[in-house]
Amino acid sequence: MNPEDIKRPENKVYSRPELLCDVSMHYCPGCSHGVVHKLVAEVLKEMGVEHNCIAVAPVGCAVFAYNYIGVDWIEAAHGRAPAVATGAKRLNPDRLVFTYQGDGDLAAIGTAETIHAANRGENITIIFINNAIYGMTGGQMAPTTLEGQKTATTPYGRRVDLNGYPLKISNLLAQLDGTCYVTRQSVHTPAAVRKAKAAIRHAFESSYSGHGTSVVEIVSTCNSGWKMSPAKANEWMVEHMFEAYPIGDLKNTVEK
Amino acid sequence: MKEDVKLMKGNEAIAHAAIRYGADGYFGYPITPQSEVLETLEALMPWETTGMVVLQAESEVASINMVYGGASTGKAVMTSSSSPGISLMQEGLSYIAAGELPVLVVNVMRGGPGLGTIHPSQSDYFQAVKGGGHGDYHFIVLAPSTVQEMADFVGLGFDLAFKYRTPAMLLADGVVGQMMEKVVLPPARPRRTEEEIAIQCPWAVTGHSAHRKPNVLTTLELDSAKMEVNNERFQRTYRLIEDNEVRYQEYYTDDADYIFIAFGSIARICLKAIEDAREQGLKIGLIRPITLWPFPSKIIAEMSHKCKGIMVVELNAGQMIEDVRLAVEGRVPVWHYGRMGGIVPNPPEVLDALKSHIDNA
Numbered sequence: 001m002n003p004e005d006i007k008r009p010e011n012k013v014y015s016r017p018e019l020l021c022d023v024s025m026h027y028c029p030g031c032s033h034g035v036v037h038k039l040v041a042e043v044l045k046e047m048g049v050e051h052n053c054i055a056v057a058p059v060g061c062a063v064f065a066y067n068y069i070g071v072d073w074i075e076a077a078h079g080r081a082p083a084v085a086t087g088a089k090r091l092n093p094d095r096l097v098f099t100y101q102g103d104g105d106l107a108a109i110g111t112a113e114t115i116h117a118a119n120r121g122e123n124i125t126i127i128f129i130n131n132a133i134y135g136m137t138g139g140q141m142a143p144t145t146l147e148g149q150k151t152a153t154t155p156y157g158r159r160v161d162l163n164g165y166p167l168k169i170s171n172l173l174a175q176l177d178g179t180c181y182v183t184r185q186s187v188h189t190p191a192a193v194r195k196a197k198a199a200i201r202h203a204f205e206s207s208y209s210g211h212g213t214s215v216v217e218i219v220s221t222c223n224s225g226w227k228m229s230p231a232k233a234n235e236w237m238v239e240h241m242f243e244a245y246p247i248g249d250l251k252n253t254v255e256k
Numbered sequence: 257m258k259e260d261v262k263l264m265k266g267n268e269a270i271a272h273a274a275i276r277y278g279a280d281g282y283f284g285y286p287i288t289p290q291s292e293v294l295e296t297l298e299a300l301m302p303w304e305t306t307g308m309v310v311l312q313a314e315s316e317v318a319s320i321n322m323v324y325g326g327a328s329t330g331k332a333v334m335t336s337s338s339s340p341g342i343s344l345m346q347e348g349l350s351y352i353a354a355g356e357l358p359v360l361v362v363n364v365m366r367g368g369p370g371l372g373t374i375h376p377s378q379s380d381y382f383q384a385v386k387g388g389g390h391g392d393y394h395f396i397v398l399a400p401s402t403v404q405e406m407a408d409f410v411g412l413g414f415d416l417a418f419k420y421r422t423p424a425m426l427l428a429d430g431v432v433g434q435m436m437e438k439v440v441l442p443p444a445r446p447r448r449t450e451e452e453i454a455i456q457c458p459w460a461v462t463g464h465s466a467h468r469k470p471n472v473l474t475t476l477e478l479d480s481a482k483m484e485v486n487n488e489r490f491q492r493t494y495r496l497i498e499d500n501e502v503r504y505q506e507y508y509t510d511d512a513d514y515i516f517i518a519f520g521s522i523a524r525i526c527l528k529a530i531e532d533a534r535e536q537g538l539k540i541g542l543i544r545p546i547t548l549w550p551f552p553s554k555i556i557a558e559m560s561h562k563c564k565g566i567m568v569v570e571l572n573a574g575q576m577i578e579d580v581r582l583a584v585e586g587r588v589p590v591w592h593y594g595r596m597g598g599i600v601p602n603p604p605e606v607l608d609a610l611k612s613h614i615d616n617a
Contacts, residue, residue, distance in 0.1 A: 051466035054329065057474075066472045072461045074328045075474035077351050080321040083313070087325025087333065088461070090309045091281050095463040113321070116314035 017041040019050055019070050026064060030230025032220030033062055035187040036129060039197045040100070041069050043204060053096045054088045056081045060102035061135040079110025082117035085124045096208045098125040103144040104134045107169040111143075114169070121178030121212035125203045128170070128215055130245060131222035139225035143167040146244055151225070166244050170217045174251035180211035182250040186219045186242075188234045198256075199249075206254040219245045260441045266406040266432045269439050270336065270362055271296035273410035274308070278447040279360075280331035281309040283322035285341060288374040289430040290364035293336040306447055316341040320348030320361075327357040328473040330453040330460025332414055336362035338430070339380050340371060342388075349423065350389030354475035356459075356490070358417035360410065361395070362426045364433035367571075367598040375598025376430030378520055381575035384427045385549040392487060394494050396424040396501065397548040399519040403437035405546075411442055416501060418456070420493055427548060429571060431521035431600060503546035504555060508534070512541030514610060515559050517580055518569040519545045521600070526569050529603035529610075540610065548576070553583035560584040565617065567591040567610050571600065589617055 005011060016022065019041035027033045044050045050071055057065045059078035066073035076084040081099035089097040106114050106128050117124065133151055134140040140153040144166050148157040158166075174182040181203050185196035196218060203214035219241050223233035264272070270293050274282060284294045294312060302308035309326075313319035319335050326333035337345065342363045352359055363384065367377035384397045396416050398409045406428060413424035453460055461471045477483040508530055509515065516526040523544040530540045543559065545552050560566065565588050568577040574592045581590050593609035595601050 052463055053465075054461055054463040056325070063476060066470075066474060070465075070470050072463045072465050072470050073472045073474070074325060074461050075472070075476055076324070077321065077347055080317070080324075080348070083318040083321035084325035084328070086311070086318075087281070087283060087322035087327075088329050089325075090311060090322070091326040091331045091333070092329050092463060097463075112314055113318050116318065 017045060019045045021068050021070050023067060025068060027061065028224040030221065030223040030233060031061070032131065032187050032218060033129065035193060036127065036196070036218050036220070037065065037068050039187070039193070039200050040127065043197060043201045044069070044071060047201070047204060049096045049208070052094070054092065056085045056088065056097070056099040058099065058101040058105040060105045062100050062102060062129065063136065065100050079105050079108070080113055081105065082110065082113040082122070082124070082126065086117050086120070086122050089122055089124050093123070096204060097123070098127060098204065100127045101129070102135070103128070103130045103132065103142045107143045107167050111169070115173070115176070118173050118213040118215070119176045119178045123207045123210050123212065125207045125214045125216065127200065128217040129220050130217050131220040131225070132166070132241060133222050133225040135222045135225050139222070146240055168245065170215055170250055173215050179213045179215060179251060180253045181206045181214040183215070183252070184217040184219060184245055184247055184250060186237070186247055188221070188237060202254070202256055211254050217245070219247065262439055262441060263436055264403065264439060265292055265434060265436050266400070266403045266428060267292035267364065267434070268296045269403050269407040269441070270410055270426070271300065272441050273407040274334060275300060275302045275306055276442050276444040277411045277414055278306065278332065278445045279308055279334055279414065280447055281326045281333040282335065283311050283313050283319040283326070283333070284335050284337065285313050285316050285319050287338045287341045289366055289376070289433050290336050290338045290362065293362065308447065316344040317348065320345035320352070323359050324348055324352055324355065324357065327352065327359045328355065328461045330457035330462060332358070332418070332448070334360035334362065336364065338364050338366045339368050339377070342380060342383070346389035349395070350391050350393065351475050352423050353389070353393035353395065353490070354391060355473050356421045357423060358414070358421055359423045360413045360417060360426065361423060362428065365427065365429045367596065373598040374430070376521065376571060376600055377596070377598055378429050378522070378571040379573070379575070379596065380427065381548065381570070381572060384425055385551070385579070393490060394549050396420070396422060396497060397427050398424065399427050399546060399548050400432055401520050401523050401544065403432065403435065403439045406432060407439050407441055420497055422493055422497070429520045498550040501547060502550045502552050502554070504552040505544045505546060506555070507542040507544070508539070509541035509543065509559060512539050513564045514538070514540045514614070515563050515566045516540060516542045516569055517545070517556065517566060517576070518542065519548060519576065522569050522571055525601065525603055526606055529607040532603055533607055551579045551583070553579070556580055556583040557585070560587040563588060565589045565591065565614065567593055567613060569606055570594045572596060589613070
């Protein structure tokens with residue numbers, strides 16, 4: 001096939017999702033956020049809800065998510081996204097409302113808001129990026145940081161006698177009667193990306209149709225914070241993160 | 257139309273007035289002495305009538321962020337709390353000011369600092385009028401002194417908040433929240449429709465972005481030059497409010513030799529003290545600020561050219577007195593009489609305090 005043929009529309013096999021804004025992202029090369037943003041943009045468009053959707057951005061690396069996915073956004077204070085989403089959803093019950101949060105935002109400073117929104121069964125979806133570190137502020141320990149993992153604030157590795165244990169907050173959320181779907185996915189291989197996309201769609205559909213809170217945890221890499229190459233970070237995630245955070249559905253009460 | 261007169265607590269009046277105003281949502285957390293606001297709303301079940309949402313949050317931190325989320329969508333949303341709870345809300349209040357969101361926040365003040373007391377106080381004046389949270393911002397602060405004003409200022413607060421796209425606070429003390437008085441409830445009006453919100457609040461994050469660019473409500477701006485422009489816009493709004501929305505009430509000021517300046521419940525105690533004093537031949541007047549921000553500096557300055565002395569009476573250690581002194585600019589003595597910790601003085605105590613200042617002057 002010559003190059004001119006490749007450019008013909010009928011030979012086009014992939015393009016930027018329509019809802020993903022045509023701007024350069026601030027994310028580091030190798031970061032999982034870009035892939036997850038793409039999946040969210042694709043799913044919203046495929047569901048046809050992009051003009052009936054309120055998204056809530058966190059504080060952390062995804063603070064600028066509103067620059068990348070072309071829907072209505074509210075930027076919340078650190079950890080407060082589930083409370084902000086509660087207000088938006090309760091007053092606009094026919095909208096699809098979701099939050100997009102990292103582990104520090106959701107599982108440390110925002111633990112109370114996360115657990116209580118889920119326990120009330122707010123009809124919102126929480127997209128939860130777990131990369132076991134604070135990316136935005138320069139790689140400090142997160143509640144999800146693994147035992148022994150080196151970060152800027154645990155330079156000799158996380159010690160459980162000092163810092164406690166990696167917080168498996170999705171397991172906790174799955175225990176609550178208010179959640180309808182809690183799953184843990186990753187985006188490190190094409191197969192994983194396809195599964196993560198299906199999970200995001202199921203989560204959006206389940207909460208949008210009023211079954212309660214859905215949570216999609218994406219076990220992710222932060223190669224900058226972990227101080228690894230993108231490829232090495234993927235390997236490290238598979239080897240270490242998946243042991244603490246096994247991939248798969250933790251709870252599903254809505255038929256797929 | 258026959259007036260709808262009821263006997264109720266100030267806190268209950270706020271709940272009734274919110275429903276009648278056509279408020280879209282209330283998010284709150286119990287704390288004495290204002291829990292009747294949430295309790296009354298839950299009992300009245302407005303979601304069955306007007307469609308108003310009422311939700312008990314897990315904390316004041318959550319309730320103010322629910323307000324932030326709801327108000328971001330252009331809805332008329334409010335919360336209420338008392339001093340320690342309002343402290344917890346300061347983060348959210350700063351975001352709400354930065355987001356230029358028209359919300360109503362009610363603080364029924366109790367004595368502090370710390371867990372303090374459940375009894376009435378006005379010790380959150382600084383917090384309410386000087387900012388409270390981080391950053392350069394102001395709220396429109398309304399100070400009711402009667403149950404009637406508790407009811408009336410709900411609508412006034414919302415109207416001003418939407419007019420200027422800025423938060424409003426109803427700063428009441430525990431006396432006004434807890435006492436029962438006759439109140440004429442404001443007429444009921446319907447909640448705004450989605451179409452009205454889309455026209456009145458083109459900035460609102462309604463989710464309905466089919467016929468416009470997506471709306472984003474953010475308080476983040478890393479470009480300092482742009483962040484300064486944002487701040488300049490906030491300040492222009494504040495100057496506009498200062499020029500147009502100062503509210504106060506004068507009593508017996510025409511011939512007064514001395515002036516009391518007091519807000520909220522203590523202003524009524526001052527009024528009684530003034531009536532007693534006039535029987536004794538001592539001519540005292542009262543200026544009662546209704547807006548604590550913007551502060552009625554002009555009338556106080558004018559009065560300082562005519563009177564012999566001013567006594568600021570507050571349920572705190574001396575907070576509003578700083579704004580009074582700025583207005584008076586040293587022209588006459590400015591004294592203070594304040595009680596703390598939940599103590600409310602009676603009229604003779606207030607009058608005696610003034611007399612002793614006059615004697616020592």
